[in-house]
Amino acid sequence: MKIAVLGAGSWGTALAVHGARCGHSVALWSRDPAVVAGIRGRRRHPRRFHEIEIPDTVSPTSDPAGTSGSDLAILAVPSGAAGAILEMFGTTLGGAPLLSAVKGFDPGTNRTVSRLAAVSAPSSEFAVLSGPTFAAGLLARDPTAAVIASKSETTARWIQEALSNAALRLYTTSDVTGVELAGGLKNVIAIAAGIVAGLGYGPNTLAALATRGLAEIARLVTARGGEPDTLLGLAGVGDLMLTCTGTQSRNRRLGERIGSGQPAADAMAGMGEVAEGARNCLAACALAAESGIEMPISEAVRDVLYGGLDPAAAIGALMVRELRRE
Amino acid sequence: MKIAVLGAGSWGTALAVHGARCGHSVALWSRDPAVVAGIRGRRRHPRRFHEIEIPDTVSPTSDPAGTSGSDLAILAVPSGAAGAILEMFGTTLGGAPLLSAVKGFDPGTNRTVSRLAAVSAPSSEFAVLSGPTFAAGLLARDPTAAVIASKSETTARWIQEALSNAALRLYTTSDVTGVELAGGLKNVIAIAAGIVAGLGYGPNTLAALATRGLAEIARLVTARGGEPDTLLGLAGVGDLMLTCTGTQSRNRRLGERIGSGQPAADAMAGMGEVAEGARNCLAACALAAESGIEMPISEAVRDVLYGGLDPAAAIGALMVRELRRE
Numbered sequence: 001m002k003i004a005v006l007g008a009g010s011w012g013t014a015l016a017v018h019g020a021r022c023g024h025s026v027a028l029w030s031r032d033p034a035v036v037a038g039i040r041g042r043r044r045h046p047r048r049f050h051e052i053e054i055p056d057t058v059s060p061t062s063d064p065a066g067t068s069g070s071d072l073a074i075l076a077v078p079s080g081a082a083g084a085i086l087e088m089f090g091t092t093l094g095g096a097p098l099l100s101a102v103k104g105f106d107p108g109t110n111r112t113v114s115r116l117a118a119v120s121a122p123s124s125e126f127a128v129l130s131g132p133t134f135a136a137g138l139l140a141r142d143p144t145a146a147v148i149a150s151k152s153e154t155t156a157r158w159i160q161e162a163l164s165n166a167a168l169r170l171y172t173t174s175d176v177t178g179v180e181l182a183g184g185l186k187n188v189i190a191i192a193a194g195i196v197a198g199l200g201y202g203p204n205t206l207a208a209l210a211t212r213g214l215a216e217i218a219r220l221v222t223a224r225g226g227e228p229d230t231l232l233g234l235a236g237v238g239d240l241m242l243t244c245t246g247t248q249s250r251n252r253r254l255g256e257r258i259g260s261g262q263p264a265a266d267a268m269a270g271m272g273e274v275a276e277g278a279r280n281c282l283a284a285c286a287l288a289a290e291s292g293i294e295m296p297i298s299e300a301v302r303d304v305l306y307g308g309l310d311p312a313a314a315i316g317a318l319m320v321r322e323l324r325r326e
Numbered sequence: 327m328k329i330a331v332l333g334a335g336s337w338g339t340a341l342a343v344h345g346a347r348c349g350h351s352v353a354l355w356s357r358d359p360a361v362v363a364g365i366r367g368r369r370r371h372p373r374r375f376h377e378i379e380i381p382d383t384v385s386p387t388s389d390p391a392g393t394s395g396s397d398l399a400i401l402a403v404p405s406g407a408a409g410a411i412l413e414m415f416g417t418t419l420g421g422a423p424l425l426s427a428v429k430g431f432d433p434g435t436n437r438t439v440s441r442l443a444a445v446s447a448p449s450s451e452f453a454v455l456s457g458p459t460f461a462a463g464l465l466a467r468d469p470t471a472a473v474i475a476s477k478s479e480t481t482a483r484w485i486q487e488a489l490s491n492a493a494l495r496l497y498t499t500s501d502v503t504g505v506e507l508a509g510g511l512k513n514v515i516a517i518a519a520g521i522v523a524g525l526g527y528g529p530n531t532l533a534a535l536a537t538r539g540l541a542e543i544a545r546l547v548t549a550r551g552g553e554p555d556t557l558l559g560l561a562g563v564g565d566l567m568l569t570c571t572g573t574q575s576r577n578r579r580l581g582e583r584i585g586s587g588q589p590a591a592d593a594m595a596g597m598g599e600v601a602e603g604a605r606n607c608l609a610a611c612a613l614a615a616e617s618g619i620e621m622p623i624s625e626a627v628r629d630v631l632y633g634g635l636d637p638a639a640a641i642g643a644l645m646v647r648e649l650r651r652e
Contacts, residue, residue: 132530132533136528137528137529138530142527142530143530143531143641144531145530145538173652202463202466203571204458204463204464205463207458207564207565207568207572208457208469208470208471208495208560210563211458211559211567215558215559228558229554231558232540232557233537234534237537237540238533241536241563241570242529242533244567245529245567246533248529315469326497
């Protein structure tokens, strides 16, 4: 099978290598010529995973036409770029199924990728990949599990078969809405978890905050027509646990810096890579308002990042909400 | 209010100090005269939390009669001792409400404490306390959240009011079955999580295993008449996350030792304190069989601990179960 991976960041690169390990021929598109040259010349990504040799069956390209004729396209770009990249590739895909590995929202419209793809790539079957998957772990062949969500069970199972191996176990579900929302929202909770850790609170506080975060994600998923049961699975609890407790999460690191006293604007500016949650909190709050529900943790993260709210005051207020039924 | 805390282990001691901080007078019962003498003489527990001064309003006693006349009794003993202690105190309680802080099962009958209490203390209203609560965190006044479950909403709310302060936020629920089962079963999953870590697998694998663990807990809770939504809350996800990722969990430490190569029997014998999951896996497997459901992680833990199963083979088998819908 020929697979196109759109985007050669950490996760796109890991998925390209994984696709090659599954026996597929992979076209890896990056808009960065240095990445293309580095992989083509030295079989190494110039900025990531220096110890990983990228197999010869991964062909880097900066030309969208280099991905044409693929049987499957995997979108692995930051959520802020997804809309533009999908427009650029819509016709190149030629109706091949599209698998989104994006966790976030279009900044202008707060839409998830499934909604963007319905416009830009309407003849492609759509699926989304999510779960507790640090790129480095997949590359190291740590046993990893994730879900493929698609309204088309045939498509979900076809992708499941194509991308499963001993290192990656894939499960299927039809709940595209729940999986996309959970993936976009957990990064926001991870920033709050980082703030808690940066402030010096211990594991009881972190676990309480993450649990309340899962509850607010569940409220939005339910309000938008997704299935709350999805939150009990890999794309819900699994990814939230990884992101809130794992040291490899950029979102958690951003929160830690802010909790430790760095001004929010400086902390955001100082992150080498995008912390998706810093944008996703805006979409979360907008969707919550539109749906008439409360998302107090997402609102607190937004106000800390953009409204000058003191992080200690924000966490304090979250932890002393009135006594009530869970 | 006068509170009796039965058991002066880590959690019982923390709850006694917490009760005193809430303004109550606490009788702390221990069968160990050294504990009673240490607290009475030096206001310190002789074996735990040396930095914590135990308030004067905590009165240690090794005489069950020293707890009589209490308005509330909190049971905080290892699950293996709960049945005997409840029989010993049944009449002393004099119908005062009983709050179980036990996470586990009676070894002989696989019953949870609510079932034991219905026999030994039938005139006491019953409630159970659970959630992500390391004793050290509560003593350090880290903001901590937990649930009080009772069939009696009046009792749940009365305990909520009595034991909430700035450090401990309590929520209420009526799902005694779900809260008790989740509390007993998460320790089993934590042993498996420790084995995964001890074998050298990374955070992707740990998160996948914990998520599959939550799914098997949900299956048993549903089969026994509890509410699966409880698993999304503090007593479910919250406690599981804390126990699987926290370094203070005895169950996780037991698993780490076994994953690192120590024979299971030696690892169990070498634990200073009881790892509840080592007993609870037996109850979990028995209840699963009785209910006709699969609990593959609990069965793997049982077979590693008592059946000579190789830990690497056990985890390998769990991670390669056939592809399927989540």
